[in-house]
Amino acid sequence: MKKILNQQLLNKYFAKYNIEDLFDEDIINYAQLHFYEKDEIILEAEDELEYYYLLVDGKIKISYLFENGKSMLLKFYKDFNTIGDLEFLKNKPIQCNVEAIENTFLIAIPSTILRANYIDNVNFLHHLVGSLSEKLHETINNSSYNFVYPLVNRLASYLVEHLEDDRNYILLNSPFKEIAEFLGTTYRHLVRTFKELESKSIIKCDNKKIYILDEDRLNELSKNVYMKSL
Structure with a gap:
């Protein structure tokens, strides 16, 4: 620091x-x-x-x-x-x-x-209440989304959240194991789902760099950008 x-x-x-x-x-x-x-x-x-x-x-x-x-x-x-x-x-x-x-x-x-x-x-107290309320809302929303939607939708939403306007790829900053934990699944299931999206020509994986080949289909799968980066 x-x-x-x-x-x-x-x-x-x-x-x-x-x-x-x-x-x-x-x-x-x-x-x-x-x-x-x-x-x-x-x-x-x-x-x-x-x-x-x-x-x-x-x-x-x-x-x-x-x-x-x-x-x-x-x-x-x-x-x-x-x-x-x-x-x-x-x-x-x-x-x-x-x-x-x-x-x-x-x-x-x-x-x-x-x-x-x-x-x-x-x-300041109003600020604290607002901040904590927003974080609680997003935590409930994320947990509910993980429970209701299949992994392919959750992963698509995760990727959409990390896609920047000036790039056609996403550089994953977290290990697959951490991403799997965040999405409420196992490492193996996550890898299979990445391969599923690849087989449909929606993404292309190159180690931790994920190229977006069909952003429209990825957005359609995401259903809802649930993981807002607060």
């Missing part, structure tokens, strides 16, 4: 996402800009929450760590989002591992400063 001492860039992110609406103006004096390189760990489960993070640029993944050492991929976040809202509100250790899967910028606000000055702030 690198602390970026660039007040102009920090102010740019504050203005872009109207962050001053969440806090009083003097919070800028405590805010820091942190930069994490791709594949760098941002937060680890069981650690204390040192900073309340605002994701302002880049992409991260959230994984839940089980007692037996295994982990399950829960979600990808991109664009503006918050990290640590539940831990901050409940004053508990970090619940999940957080990792940058692209070069990522986060605004970091010391949790002790927030707890001392903003725990009763109406705007």
Whole structure:
């Protein structure tokens, strides 16, 4: 992690996402800009929450760590989002591992400063409630989608979510095992489903690079882009 001492860039992110609406103006004096390189760990489960993070640029993944050492991929976040809202509100250790899967910028606000000055702030509490409500909604939606639709639809939706406008391919950042866990299936079933889409000339797999050959059919299979990157 690198602390970026660039007040102009920090102010740019504050203005872009109207962050001053969440806090009083003097919070800028405590805010820091942190930069994490791709594949760098941002937060680890069981650690204390040192900073309340605002994701302002880049992409991260959230994984839940089980007692037996295994982990399950829960979600990808991109664009503006918050990290640590539940831990901050409940004053508990970090619940999940957080990792940058692209070069990522986060605004970091010391949790002790927030707890001392903003725990009763109406705007900030409204922000916390909205953030947690949205995450709960998406978690329920994702779980329901995994339960109702066949894997081919879930995988198509996953691929659609990761397709960028200026590319005809997707570069998978997560191992197949993690993707399988996220989609509620097994590694073998996931591999078979990739091959099924390949046999229908919808995609072409080249290791972790997935070329999209028929985007219309992939969108039709996706039914609903359920995995919103919050």
